[in-house]
Amino acid sequence: MRTKTKRWLSSEIFLIFREGSAFLWDYKNHAQYEVNTGEFERLLKFSAGDYVMDTTDDRSIQESGVLLHAKPIDEWGWDVLSKIFHLGTCHPNPPSPDLPEMYIEYARSYLEFCESLHKDEPVMCSIKGGQQTLLPPPDINAIQKASLWDTLLARSTCRDFYDSPSSLLALATVLYGTLAYKKETDYDAPVGAQKFGFRRTSPSAGGLQATEGYVWARNVEGLAPGLYHYISEQHILEYVTPLPSEPIASYLCGQHWANNLGFAVLFTSRFDKLWWKYPHSRAYRPMLLDVGHLSQTANLLITALGLQPWLTGYFHDKEINELLALNTSTEHIIFLVGAGHGSGSSYTKETRSLIEGTR
Ligand SMILES: Cc1cc2nc3c(=O)[nH]c(=O)nc-3n(C[C@H](O)[C@H](O)[C@H](O)COP(=O)(O)O)c2cc1C
Structure with a gap:
């Protein structure tokens, strides 16, 4: 026996193999099934369209809901990995009703959740152990003088920098304003969550401050060139390693400007903090957004100090992770915001010369 019409395998599934077993992952519906050899062969057939037969394998495939009545049309514009990530991290459930009588229950379960977190905490403060340099206090005066609106309007991405030094005060101010912990901490955080009662000037996913800052110091007055880690709690730079012999562009996929x-400032993310509080892969989204918020704060501070900002997420991850001596089982480079004196032009000299016809 078989159905009269063909069925097709959904394109929103993938298979993984683990310890001698195969698992079908229906990522759109957040469901997983173990697959036997017979089912595996039938899945192959259904991927090209086939009739459902009255067999145990076909029945279980059909019951799983991964068969479609029509051949799937894929309109996704990126590759399949991004589709798996995006659809796989969309919220699987429909909205629930808003029940004011339950608000107190929600508050109670939030506090219980905070308390339950109390165990297996990751190390919150990252200290690398390198030689420490206490930074000068930030130039709050300069930032206070700059209006928020003027700074927002003035911020623009520069791709034409002069080979002139930036001041240590400017670097200290950018780091402090972006990454340092605000002193005005709310100590009324609930039991189990006090440790995370600290705040930065930017919002942070889960209040975890999972983003760390490192510095590629090339030309900063009064600071030896090198790679440093910024200890946010102490406003201290700790030395990581000398600058490599190749210029930064070779780590940035050739972005020579x-x-x-x-x-x-190289922003990394401490994945272990996010895994610990939010074990679902959806937390990867706020991880990126967390870094994005800090990036914008750094961009505005750089602008307010009269320097030019530049930013990128396009780089050789593995090699930068190695330079920063990251423990990549838990921490990875995510983004970079640079600063320096420059013309402010968004075009490189070379691009401008071609536009202006001088080359
Ligand atoms: C997430 C993100 C990634 C970016 N990556 C790069 C990059 O790799 N290289 C680059 O030169 N600019 C990069 N930019 C800068 C954008 O090209 C720039 O913001 C855009 O052209 C708008 O110009 P504006 O910043 O001057 O307003 C990036 C910006 C963002 C927000």
């Missing part, structure tokens, strides 16, 4: 940056 970055070579004259005075310094760059």
Whole structure:
């Protein structure tokens, strides 16, 4: 026996193999099934369209809901990995009703959740152990003088930097304003969550401050060139390693206009903090957004200090992770914001010369 019409395998599934077993992952519906050899062969057939037969394998495939009445049309514009990630991290459930009588229950379960987190905490403060340099206090005066609106209007991405030094005060101010912990901490955080009662000037996913800052110091007055880690709690730079012999562009997929940056802040994410509080892969989204918020704060501070900002997420991840001596089982480079003196032009000299016809 078989159905009269063909069925097709959904394109929103993938298979993984683990310890001698195969698992079908229906990522759109957040469902997983173990697949036997017979089912595996039938899945292959259904991927090209086939009739459902009255067999145990076909029945279980049909019951799983991965068969479609029509051949799937894929309109996704990126590759399949991004589709798996995006659809796989969309909320699987429909909205629930808003029940004011339950608000107190929600508050109670939030506090219980905070308390339950109390165990297996990841190390919150990252200290690498390198030689420490206490940074000068930030130039709050300069930031206070700059109006928010003027700074927002003035911020623009520069790709034409002069080979001139940035001041240590500017670097200290950018780091402090972006990454340091605000002193005005709310100590009324619930039991189990006090440790995370600290705040930065930007919002942070889960209040975890999972983003760390490192500095590529190339041309900063009074600071030896090198790679440093910023200890947010102490406003201290700790030395990681000398600058490599190649210019920064070779780590940035050839973006040569970055070579004259005075310094760059490299943002990494401490995945272990996010895994611990939010074990679902959806937390990858706020991880990126967390870094994005800090990036914009750094961009505005750089602008307010009269420097030019530049930013990128296009780089050789593995090699930068190695330079920063990251433990990549838990921490990875995500983004970079550079600063320096420059013309402010969004075009490189070379691009401008072609536009203006001088080359
Ligand atoms: C997430 C993100 C990634 C970016 N990556 C790069 C990059 O790899 N290289 C680059 O030169 N600019 C990069 N930019 C800068 C954009 O090209 C720039 O913001 C855009 O052209 C708008 O110009 P504006 O910043 O001057 O307003 C990036 C910006 C963002 C927000």
